[in-house]
Amino acid sequence: MSNAYLRFWGVRGSHSAPFASHLGIGGNTSCVEIRVDDHILLCDAGTGLINFGNEMMKQKDIREMLIILTHYHWDHICGLPFFVPAFVPDWNISIFGPGIKAANIEEYVSAQMKAPFFPVGTETWLAKINYLPPPQEHCFSYGPMNISYDNVHHPGITYGYRIQVRGKTILYISDNECLYLDKSIKLKYGEVSPEEQVLYDRMNKEEYASEIKLIQGADILIHDAQYTPEDYQKKRGWGHSCFIDTVNTAIDAGVKELYLYHHDPNYDDREMDSIYQHAKDIIKQRKASLICHLAVEGMIIDLE
Ligand SMILES: [Zn+2]
Numbered sequence: 678m679s680n681a682y683l684r685f686w687g688v689r690g691s692h693s694a695p696f697a698s699h700l701g702i703g704g705n706t707s708c709v710e711i712r713v714d715d716h717i718l719l720c721d722a723g724t725g726l727i728n729f730g731n732e733m734m735k736q737k738d739i740r741e742m743l744i745i746l747t748h749y750h751w752d753h754i755c756g757l758p759f760f761v762p763a764f765v766p767d768w769n770i771s772i773f774g775p776g777i778k779a780a781n782i783e784e785y786v787s788a789q790m791k792a793p794f795f796p797v798g799t800e801t802w803l804a805k806i807n808y809l810p811p812p813q814e815h816c817f818s819y820g821p822m823n824i825s826y827d828n829v830h831h832p833g834i835t836y837g838y839r840i841q842v843r844g845k846t847i848l849y850i851s852d853n854e855c856l857y858l859d860k861s862i863k864l865k866y867g868e869v870s871p872e873e874q875v876l877y878d879r880m881n882k883e884e885y886a887s888e889i890k891l892i893q894g895a896d897i898l899i900h901d902a903q904y905t906p907e908d909y910q911k912k913r914g915w916g917h918s919c920f921i922d923t924v925n926t927a928i929d930a931g932v933k934e935l936y937l938y939h940h941d942p943n944y945d946d947r948e949m950d951s952i953y954q955h956a957k958d959i960i961k962q963r964k965a966s967l968i969c970h971l972a973v974e975g976m977i978i979d980l981e
């Protein structure tokens with residue numbers, strides 16, 4: 678394997694989906710590893726982290742890693758209570774996520790391991806755990822990786838991460854509702870005065886420009902694409918994207934490669950395949966150069 682790669686350990690959103698009908702895509706929740714030489718960055722700590730931790734215990738060279746969390750919804754942190762390296766001395770694990778100070782991160786991560794929800798708390802972690810304080814200017818570095826982040830459209834405070842490494846820009850945006858304002862405005866458009874419509878149009882334009890800016894320059898964009906249009910209608914405002922909006926926004930922003938991610942746990946392999954075919958049709962119809970993939974558990978992308 679190359680010295681620089683990205684690996685999907687979990688690709689589901691909301692909850693794990695360990696059903697035989699779903700395992701072609703994978704059943705574990707959000708976790709992506711970016712490895713460059715001995716530096717390991719993990720994006721989110723869903724159930725995919727458990728398998729990653731077990732693999733790490735089989736080797737002796739690396740004892741350090743950084744976990745960056747987009748937010749603290751269960752599907753993004755529920756691998757931590759079962760993450761074996763955290764329970765082993767001589768490991769050094771840094772954790773970063775939303776919070777106004779480092780203690781907030783500790784508080785949120787620990788909450789899921791408090792009685793009566795879990796038998797042991799984070800005080801039983803024997804590894805050295807460093808909760809990172811929020812840096813100035815929303816950016817910091819880890820080994821050869823430069824990491825920055827922005828708020829995205831998802832309930833509570835949720836970050837989207839931009840990681841620059843080996844001359845590539847990788848965007849990890851697991852939970853984000855594309856065109857959120859556009860869709861809300863369209864619902865109300867007929868009910869407001871022409872003056873208000875002008876205002877709506879201006880707000881909408883500014884908002885879309887900021888959505889484009891968020892993902893512009895991405896060589897690799899890993900983005901929420903949770904719903905079909907039918908399910909999106911029922912779950913508007915829940916903070917997840919219809920895959921069609923994800924594809925169109927990625928095309929508009931000039932993204933090179935898109936990985937549809939945070940798959941709905943209700944969709945089996947067949948449904949996921951139909952989503953993928955539809956995504957490719959959109960790209961063809963728009964004559965766009967975007968390369969689109971479904972994120973699949975176990976998939977490895979070479980970053981060399
Ligand atoms: Zn999620």
Ligand SMILES: [Zn+2]
Pocket residue numbers: 748750831852
């Ligand atoms: Zn969430």
